[in-house]
Amino acid sequence: MVQYSRTVDRAFAALSDPTRRGILERLGRADASISDLAERFDMTLTGVRKHVRILEGAGLVTTTKVGRVRSCRLGPRRLEDEAAWIKAYREMLEARFNRLEAFLERTRGAP
Amino acid sequence: MVQYSRTVDRAFAALSDPTRRGILERLGRADASISDLAERFDMTLTGVRKHVRILEGAGLVTTTKVGRVRSCRLGPRRLEDEAAWIKAYREMLEARFNRLEAFLERTRGAP
Numbered sequence: 001m002v003q004y005s006r007t008v009d010r011a012f013a014a015l016s017d018p019t020r021r022g023i024l025e026r027l028g029r030a031d032a033s034i035s036d037l038a039e040r041f042d043m044t045l046t047g048v049r050k051h052v053r054i055l056e057g058a059g060l061v062t063t064t065k066v067g068r069v070r071s072c073r074l075g076p077r078r079l080e081d082e083a084a085w086i087k088a089y090r091e092m093l094e095a096r097f098n099r100l101e102a103f104l105e106r107t108r109g110a111p
Numbered sequence: 112m113v114q115y116s117r118t119v120d121r122a123f124a125a126l127s128d129p130t131r132r133g134i135l136e137r138l139g140r141a142d143a144s145i146s147d148l149a150e151r152f153d154m155t156l157t158g159v160r161k162h163v164r165i166l167e168g169a170g171l172v173t174t175t176k177v178g179r180v181r182s183c184r185l186g187p188r189r190l191e192d193e194a195a196w197i198k199a200y201r202e203m204l205e206a207r208f209n210r211l212e213a214f215l216e217r218t219r220g221a222p
Contacts, residue, residue: 028203096185
């Protein structure tokens, strides 16, 4: 289950900030310009650009500049590897707890 | 789907490092001491302690000290909120792509 890839590192780092998760949720409803996002999150344009750059670096947001407006949309990455990692982790965790439980059962059952 | 909680921030930040993901996978097989982990990951004790402290702060690892040995085990958090966030995000992303596709279909179909 190990994926020592930089893309996974970057995606999890990008998701570790509530504003960046908020930006992704906002873009899930519709594409937005940097100014739209600045207004929505009550931030400076510079502040939004910084977050968008991190999301872009993680492959979670694509931006295109038309004239003076930079438009942001989701993609291309879909958090597949991250979802897979967490799923595998949770299964492993459950298996581990089950083994511990079975061990405790046996211990308790012993005379 | 918004969860502006510090616990989610901390968990994603903790998962953004491949060594920390590796430590969690290792502890999924069996509890381990700081020295075990240092040997396994070919790191200094100080380096391992730093990673473990971040995992502990995120609620993903619990440590107990018996004599001079600090033992690490998984828990108590099970990445439930993080799994839920990513699941909701992926569903939203899919819905968005479906809407875009439907829009393109209609556009193509126009005379």
